[in-house]
Amino acid sequence: MHPTRRGWTVVALAVVLAVLAVVFARPVVLGGSVLVGAWLLTQQYRFLRDLERTTDDLSVVQSPAQTTVYTGTEVPVTLTATRETETALTLEITAGLPVGARTAKPISVTLKPGTERTDRTRTVTWPVAGRHAFDDAAVTATDGLFWETITTRATPTVTVEPSTPQMLHVGEGGDRIAASYGTHGTERSGSGIELAELREYVPGDTGKQIAWKATARYGTPYVREYEAETDRRTLLVVDHRAALGTGSRTETKLDSLREVALAIAGTARRLNDPLGLVTVGDEGITGRIGLASPAVTHGTVRRQLLDLEPTAVTEPPETTVSGRDNSPSPRRPPDSSTTRIRGRKPNAATPGDIQQSFSDLGKGDDAFARMLRPFYADQRVYRERVSEDPLFDAVRTGTTNAQGRLWTVICTDDSRPAELRETVSLARRKGDVLVLLAPTVLYEPGGLADIERAYDRYVSFEEFRRELSAFDNVTALEVGPADRLAAILEAGRSTGGRA
The missing domain is CATH 3.40.50 (Rossmann fold)
Known part of the structure; x- marks a missing residue:
């Protein structure tokens, strides 16, 4: 927990009042310093209580439109924040985009007191192939006097595959x-799915091998030979x-x-x-x-x-x-x-x-x-x-x-x-x-x-x-x-x- 600029101002006010009370020997002024300090401690307690309730009830979702993309692809990523309990805290949530992602502006949303849900979608480009895991979303909570940053475990993974452009050349001498x-074949024939040849029937061939359409077309029995399956x-x-x-x-x-x-x-x-x-x-x-x-x-x-x-x-x-x-x-x-x-x-x-x-x-x-x-x-x-x-x-x-x-x-x-x-x-x-x-x-x-x-x-x-x-x-x-x-x-x- 950290004081905001306003919080430091209140702390400075309490200190100044205490110093003035000592310098001028005015107990009334010292009482004012005590009152300001007590009020500040009360606000600190309320902030910690609201922060605990917010942590328990806050839901943050980072959701890319696709989890498998190609390099250079632009994909919308949505950041959604929802809280069930109303508090006096203002929440600033920033998405934890991976290092390998590129976007014009950070993806962030603000939940003000009285607001239950908000979301924002921005386009993200993925220029680097690999598996990119989102970082935890950062949530900064403040009541105007104090602030604290917490993280939420909403870390999806986007798999970026190398693009398969026509411009990649694989060959020999240009x-x-x-x-x-x-891909590969086999020099053996037998049961399989790839047709090897169509030939005339010879004694010993089974009826299952007969190609009836070819037999009708040529007027003599024909059979189909398939490539044997091989690993x-x-x-x-x-x-x-x-x-x-x-x-x-x-x-x-x-x-x-x-x-x-x-x-x-x-x-x-x-x-x-x-x-x-x-x-x-x-x-x-x-x-x-x-x-x-x-x-x-x-x-x-x-x-x-x-x-x-x-x-x-x-x-x-x-x-x-x-x-x-x-x-x-x-x-x-x-x-x-x-x-x-x-x-x-x-x-x-x-x-x-x-x-x-x-x-x-x-x-x-x-x-x-x-x-x-x-x-x-x-x-x-x-x-x-x-x-x-x-x-x-x-x-x-x-x-x-x-x-x-x-x-x-x-x-x-x-x-x-x-x-x-x-x-x-x-x-x-x-x-x-x-x-x-x-x-x-x-x-x-x-x-x-x-x-x-x-x-x-x-x-x-x-x-x-x-x-x-x-x-x-x-x-x-x-x-x-x-x-x-x-x-x-x-x-x-x-x-x-x-x-």
Whole structure:
């Protein structure tokens, strides 16, 4: 409880009267000071009594018109205050809007003495994806002499999903993919819902398989073959390290990758594919949901994806492959991943292979062994370093104990090419791999100021993406703003370049 300006005036009056009574030795004046003080204490008691009654009978509701919206959407939010007991207090109630919400003016209402109910509605914009919980509404009560602020527990949650604009590009070399994210078929036929083929009847087919309309149309028995239902075990590995925060406030690398990851999770739920999630920050794994039925995991996966924010920077990342001034990875031989034999795809050696090669060289003492031994020693150190990188460890953790073949979806950017090469090489041992890459050149503020250099950086990125796609069982796709990519490609065409 705090005195208002008027309350402090009354306190000052009582003090002045007391001082005057002492100075002029006037007991009557002192009696006036006592009366003013007693009146003030009475008002204080009445304020505390009314405040207690108000707290018990006040109802405050913060109600957004929608609890699930897309980024950039404007949603009306209504603040309603109702009190059942009439008191002498005036109440000023302010809504506890989340930090991620934007409104022109605060949402507040005033309940004056004698007023039982009031409400106000304002439009709120939600520019940031995630789950946003309202804070407690703040209620300031005053009787003119004293004031106090209390809170009410009316805290709804609004889930803001990344918008699905046509401007998000997912594809290869500037070509957008047409297929839905995460859909898959099967090479087997049997009971299912997807039609595989219509063929002529052969002995052994059951009557249930006969397509009567096709039989009547062609004049000979035809049967329908359906794709057999099959599950694909989907593991999402989402990188939300500091580098993934690059971009505008409403369109970062993480925002775009999150949108595609949510779509893949939704497809897994629709197809009843087992679904798991591993999230990785600068210090390591930040969350893990084991592979299980989407009926069990989808809700948790979706909430964790929406709650992701870029983590703090701990050390500078490697130079991105989107620039022409890229330096080779530390301790990596220049040709260890770029030299190719025509007709063969790259197949990175495992740490065990390197250790074995190093041991074999250690047994010999000829000039050839002495020349190559330092090279293999450097490789051994490099592999140990990569194995400690967060993304590599996340994939290793998520796939080590997983049973059966996996479809691993890695959502990251191009800022750590060496680590990503090793991570993909590890993940493909467990099955197919989809790498969703956010090119830094498409997100950096001012990245298109020098459009020709931006095109050169995109070409470098495209070379890296193709290098990853060249691995067996690996598909690498770019994820970024379609308008910025179109501007870069147009600049390349105008100068005769080709990505």
